[in-house]
Amino acid sequence: MTRRTAVVTGASSGIGAATARALAAEGYDVWCAARRSDRIEALAAEIGGTAVTCDVTSPASVAELAGAVGDTLNVLVNNAGGALGLEPVAEADPEDWRRMFDVNVLGLLHVIQALLPALRASGDGLIVNVGSTAGRIAYEGGAGYTAAKHGTQVVSETLRLELVGEPIRVSEIAPGMVRTEGFSTVRFKGDRARAEAVYAGVAKPLTAEDVADAIAWIATRPSHVNIDELVIKPRAQAAQHKVHRET
Ligand code: 8X3
Numbered sequence: 001m002t003r004r005t006a007v008v009t010g011a012s013s014g015i016g017a018a019t020a021r022a023l024a025a026e027g028y029d030v031w032c033a034a035r036r037s038d039r040i041e042a043l044a045a046e047i048g049g050t051a052v053t054c055d056v057t058s059p060a061s062v063a064e065l066a067g068a069v070g071d072t073l074n075v076l077v078n079n080a081g082g083a084l085g086l087e088p089v090a091e092a093d094p095e096d097w098r099r100m101f102d103v104n105v106l107g108l109l110h111v112i113q114a115l116l117p118a119l120r121a122s123g124d125g126l127i128v129n130v131g132s133t134a135g136r137i138a139y140e141g142g143a144g145y146t147a148a149k150h151g152t153q154v155v156s157e158t159l160r161l162e163l164v165g166e167p168i169r170v171s172e173i174a175p176g177m178v179r180t181e182g183f184s185t186v187r188f189k190g191d192r193a194r195a196e197a198v199y200a201g202v203a204k205p206l207t208a209e210d211v212a213d214a215i216a217w218i219a220t221r222p223s224h225v226n227i228d229e230l231v232i233k234p235r236a237q238a239a240q241h242k243v244h245r246e247t
Pocket of ligand 1: 132133142145175176177178240
Protein backbone atom coordinates (compact mmCIF):
# COMPACT_ATOMS: atom_id res chain seq x y z
CA MET A 1 0.00 0.00 0.00
CA THR A 2 1.31 3.47 -0.84
CA ARG A 3 2.04 5.58 2.20
CA ARG A 4 0.01 8.71 2.77
CA THR A 5 1.81 11.97 2.26
CA ALA A 6 1.64 15.33 4.02
CA VAL A 7 3.13 18.78 3.53
CA VAL A 8 3.59 21.00 6.58
CA THR A 9 4.60 24.64 6.02
CA GLY A 10 6.38 26.59 8.72
CA ALA A 11 7.83 23.26 9.84
CA SER A 12 11.06 24.73 11.20
CA SER A 13 9.69 25.27 14.73
CA GLY A 14 6.67 25.41 17.01
CA ILE A 15 3.33 24.05 15.84
CA GLY A 16 4.71 23.22 12.38
CA ALA A 17 7.58 21.07 13.64
CA ALA A 18 5.32 19.35 16.19
CA THR A 19 2.73 18.66 13.49
CA ALA A 20 5.34 17.15 11.18
CA ARG A 21 6.35 14.82 14.04
CA ALA A 22 2.74 13.95 14.89
CA LEU A 23 1.87 13.12 11.27
CA ALA A 24 5.03 11.06 10.86
CA ALA A 25 4.02 9.14 13.99
CA GLU A 26 0.69 8.42 12.27
CA GLY A 27 2.58 6.90 9.35
CA TYR A 28 2.69 9.83 6.93
CA ASP A 29 5.59 10.64 4.66
CA VAL A 30 6.04 14.28 5.59
CA TRP A 31 7.43 17.09 3.47
CA CYS A 32 8.81 19.62 5.94
CA ALA A 33 8.70 23.06 4.31
CA ALA A 34 10.15 26.26 5.76
CA ARG A 35 12.72 28.95 5.07
CA ARG A 36 15.29 27.75 7.61
CA SER A 37 16.92 24.81 5.81
CA ASP A 38 19.14 23.65 8.66
CA ARG A 39 16.17 23.20 10.97
CA ILE A 40 13.95 21.34 8.53
CA GLU A 41 16.81 19.12 7.44
CA ALA A 42 17.37 18.05 11.05
CA LEU A 43 13.64 17.50 11.53
CA ALA A 44 13.30 15.52 8.30
CA ALA A 45 16.23 13.31 9.31
CA GLU A 46 14.59 12.72 12.70
CA ILE A 47 11.17 11.70 11.33
CA GLY A 48 12.20 10.07 8.06
CA GLY A 49 10.62 12.87 6.04
CA THR A 50 11.89 15.25 3.38
CA ALA A 51 13.00 18.85 3.81
CA VAL A 52 12.07 21.44 1.20
CA THR A 53 13.30 24.97 1.66
CA CYS A 54 10.30 27.17 0.94
CA ASP A 55 9.11 30.71 1.51
CA VAL A 56 5.33 30.65 1.21
CA THR A 57 5.25 34.33 0.27
CA SER A 58 7.18 33.59 -2.93
CA PRO A 59 5.18 31.93 -5.74
CA ALA A 60 8.44 30.73 -7.34
CA SER A 61 9.54 29.08 -4.11
CA VAL A 62 6.12 27.48 -3.66
CA ALA A 63 6.25 26.20 -7.25
CA GLU A 64 9.49 24.42 -6.34
CA LEU A 65 7.77 22.85 -3.34
CA ALA A 66 4.94 21.60 -5.58
CA GLY A 67 7.49 20.24 -8.05
CA ALA A 68 9.23 18.31 -5.27
CA VAL A 69 5.98 16.89 -3.89
CA GLY A 70 4.89 15.57 -7.28
CA ASP A 71 1.55 14.33 -8.53
CA THR A 72 -0.32 13.34 -5.41
CA LEU A 73 -0.69 14.61 -1.87
CA ASN A 74 -3.08 13.64 0.93
CA VAL A 75 -2.63 16.32 3.58
CA LEU A 76 -1.58 19.95 3.43
CA VAL A 77 -1.10 21.79 6.72
CA ASN A 78 -0.82 25.51 6.05
CA ASN A 79 0.92 26.45 9.26
CA ALA A 80 3.36 29.18 8.16
CA GLY A 81 2.17 32.42 9.69
CA GLY A 82 2.67 34.79 12.54
CA ALA A 83 2.16 38.14 14.20
CA LEU A 84 4.26 41.29 14.04
CA GLY A 85 3.78 44.12 16.49
CA LEU A 86 1.08 45.02 18.99
CA GLU A 87 0.59 48.71 18.24
CA PRO A 88 -2.79 50.38 18.03
CA VAL A 89 -4.08 51.10 14.53
CA ALA A 90 -3.08 54.75 14.90
CA GLU A 91 0.57 53.82 15.30
CA ALA A 92 0.97 50.47 13.55
CA ASP A 93 3.71 50.00 10.98
CA PRO A 94 2.15 49.32 7.56
CA GLU A 95 5.16 47.15 6.71
CA ASP A 96 4.27 44.81 9.61
CA TRP A 97 0.72 44.59 8.28
CA ARG A 98 1.97 43.89 4.76
CA ARG A 99 4.15 41.05 6.00
CA MET A 100 1.33 39.59 8.11
CA PHE A 101 -1.09 39.64 5.18
CA ASP A 102 1.62 38.21 2.97
CA VAL A 103 2.32 35.18 5.13
CA ASN A 104 -1.07 34.53 6.78
CA VAL A 105 -3.29 35.16 3.75
CA LEU A 106 -1.37 35.33 0.46
CA GLY A 107 0.87 32.48 1.62
CA LEU A 108 -2.26 30.32 1.85
CA LEU A 109 -3.24 31.32 -1.65
CA HIS A 110 0.12 30.45 -3.17
CA VAL A 111 0.42 27.08 -1.45
CA ILE A 112 -3.18 26.04 -2.02
CA GLN A 113 -3.07 26.99 -5.71
CA ALA A 114 0.16 25.07 -6.21
CA LEU A 115 -0.85 21.90 -4.34
CA LEU A 116 -4.55 21.63 -5.15
CA PRO A 117 -3.99 19.46 -8.26
CA ALA A 118 -1.99 16.94 -6.20
CA LEU A 119 -4.56 16.94 -3.37
CA ARG A 120 -7.30 16.34 -5.93
CA ALA A 121 -5.33 13.58 -7.66
CA SER A 122 -4.89 11.68 -4.38
CA GLY A 123 -8.63 11.02 -4.26
CA ASP A 124 -8.54 11.76 -0.53
CA GLY A 125 -7.11 15.19 0.23
CA LEU A 126 -7.25 17.36 3.31
CA ILE A 127 -6.25 20.97 3.83
CA VAL A 128 -5.77 22.15 7.42
CA ASN A 129 -5.27 25.88 7.75
CA VAL A 130 -3.77 27.02 11.03
CA GLY A 131 -5.80 30.06 12.03
CA SER A 132 -6.08 31.52 15.50
CA THR A 133 -8.57 32.70 18.08
CA ALA A 134 -7.35 36.04 16.69
CA GLY A 135 -9.43 35.10 13.65
CA ARG A 136 -12.58 35.13 15.80
CA ILE A 137 -12.26 38.22 17.98
CA ALA A 138 -10.64 41.64 18.17
CA TYR A 139 -8.22 42.95 20.74
CA GLU A 140 -6.44 46.23 21.26
CA GLY A 141 -3.20 46.43 19.33
CA GLY A 142 -4.04 43.28 17.42
CA ALA A 143 -5.78 44.66 14.32
CA GLY A 144 -3.09 43.74 11.78
CA TYR A 145 -2.85 40.17 13.07
CA THR A 146 -6.55 39.68 13.80
CA ALA A 147 -7.44 41.01 10.34
CA ALA A 148 -4.95 38.60 8.77
CA LYS A 149 -6.20 35.62 10.81
CA HIS A 150 -9.83 36.51 10.05
CA GLY A 151 -8.53 36.22 6.48
CA THR A 152 -7.23 32.71 7.17
CA GLN A 153 -10.67 31.79 8.54
CA VAL A 154 -12.58 33.21 5.59
CA VAL A 155 -10.29 31.63 3.02
CA SER A 156 -10.90 28.26 4.73
CA GLU A 157 -14.66 28.72 4.70
CA THR A 158 -14.70 29.86 1.08
CA LEU A 159 -12.53 26.98 -0.05
CA ARG A 160 -14.89 24.49 1.59
CA LEU A 161 -17.76 25.97 -0.40
CA GLU A 162 -15.80 25.99 -3.64
CA LEU A 163 -14.47 22.43 -3.32
CA VAL A 164 -17.66 20.70 -2.20
CA GLY A 165 -18.20 17.56 -4.26
CA GLU A 166 -14.47 17.03 -4.65
CA PRO A 167 -12.49 14.51 -2.58
CA ILE A 168 -10.88 17.26 -0.51
CA ARG A 169 -11.72 18.20 3.06
CA VAL A 170 -11.01 21.69 4.39
CA SER A 171 -10.44 22.36 8.08
CA GLU A 172 -9.28 25.30 10.12
CA ILE A 173 -7.79 25.00 13.58
CA ALA A 174 -7.88 28.11 15.74
CA PRO A 175 -5.52 27.96 18.72
CA GLY A 176 -5.58 30.47 21.54
CA MET A 177 -2.62 30.88 23.88
CA VAL A 178 0.16 28.55 22.77
CA ARG A 179 3.63 28.93 24.16
CA THR A 180 6.15 28.23 21.41
CA GLU A 181 9.76 29.22 21.06
CA GLY A 182 9.03 31.73 18.32
CA PHE A 183 5.56 33.28 18.24
CA SER A 184 5.80 36.06 20.82
CA THR A 185 9.53 36.64 20.33
CA VAL A 186 8.85 37.29 16.63
CA ARG A 187 5.83 39.44 17.43
CA PHE A 188 7.91 41.63 19.76
CA LYS A 189 10.92 41.56 17.45
CA GLY A 190 13.27 39.86 19.85
CA ASP A 191 12.14 41.66 23.03
CA ARG A 192 12.19 38.60 25.28
CA ALA A 193 10.78 40.41 28.33
CA ARG A 194 7.64 41.45 26.43
CA ALA A 195 7.39 37.98 24.93
CA GLU A 196 7.62 36.34 28.38
CA ALA A 197 5.00 38.71 29.81
CA VAL A 198 2.38 37.22 27.47
CA TYR A 199 2.49 33.95 29.46
CA ALA A 200 3.17 35.46 32.91
CA GLY A 201 1.44 33.51 35.65
CA VAL A 202 -0.38 31.19 33.23
CA ALA A 203 0.21 27.76 34.72
CA LYS A 204 -0.08 25.83 31.49
CA PRO A 205 -0.43 27.57 28.16
CA LEU A 206 -0.97 25.14 25.29
CA THR A 207 2.16 23.61 23.79
CA ALA A 208 2.92 23.10 20.12
CA GLU A 209 2.39 19.38 20.77
CA ASP A 210 -1.15 19.98 22.04
CA VAL A 211 -2.07 21.68 18.78
CA ALA A 212 -0.23 19.12 16.67
CA ASP A 213 -2.16 16.36 18.44
CA ALA A 214 -5.43 18.04 17.43
CA ILE A 215 -4.26 18.43 13.82
CA ALA A 216 -3.29 14.75 13.70
CA TRP A 217 -6.75 13.92 15.07
CA ILE A 218 -8.39 15.96 12.31
CA ALA A 219 -6.25 14.18 9.72
CA THR A 220 -7.04 10.71 11.02
CA ARG A 221 -10.84 11.00 10.97
CA PRO A 222 -12.49 8.88 8.28
CA SER A 223 -12.37 10.70 4.95
CA HIS A 224 -16.10 11.49 4.90
CA VAL A 225 -15.73 13.39 8.21
CA ASN A 226 -14.85 17.06 7.78
CA ILE A 227 -13.90 18.93 10.94
CA ASP A 228 -14.81 22.43 9.74
CA GLU A 229 -13.19 24.30 12.59
CA LEU A 230 -11.62 23.50 15.90
CA VAL A 231 -10.99 26.19 18.53
CA ILE A 232 -8.42 25.09 21.11
CA LYS A 233 -7.33 27.05 24.17
CA PRO A 234 -5.67 26.25 27.49
CA ARG A 235 -8.01 25.69 30.43
CA ALA A 236 -6.71 28.95 31.90
CA GLN A 237 -7.98 30.96 28.92
CA ALA A 238 -11.76 31.35 28.91
CA ALA A 239 -11.67 34.14 26.33
CA GLN A 240 -9.03 36.34 24.74
CA HIS A 241 -9.09 38.84 27.60
CA LYS A 242 -10.09 36.37 30.32
CA VAL A 243 -6.90 34.55 31.25
CA HIS A 244 -6.34 33.10 34.70
CA ARG A 245 -2.89 34.18 35.98
CA GLU A 246 -1.49 32.91 39.24
CA THR A 247 0.17 35.63 41.25
C1 8X3 B 1 -2.20 33.53 18.76
C2 8X3 B 1 -3.31 34.03 19.60
O1 8X3 B 1 -3.85 35.77 21.38
O2 8X3 B 1 -1.73 36.05 20.32
O3 8X3 B 1 -2.56 33.23 17.46
O4 8X3 B 1 -3.72 36.55 19.12
S1 8X3 B 1 -3.13 35.67 20.11
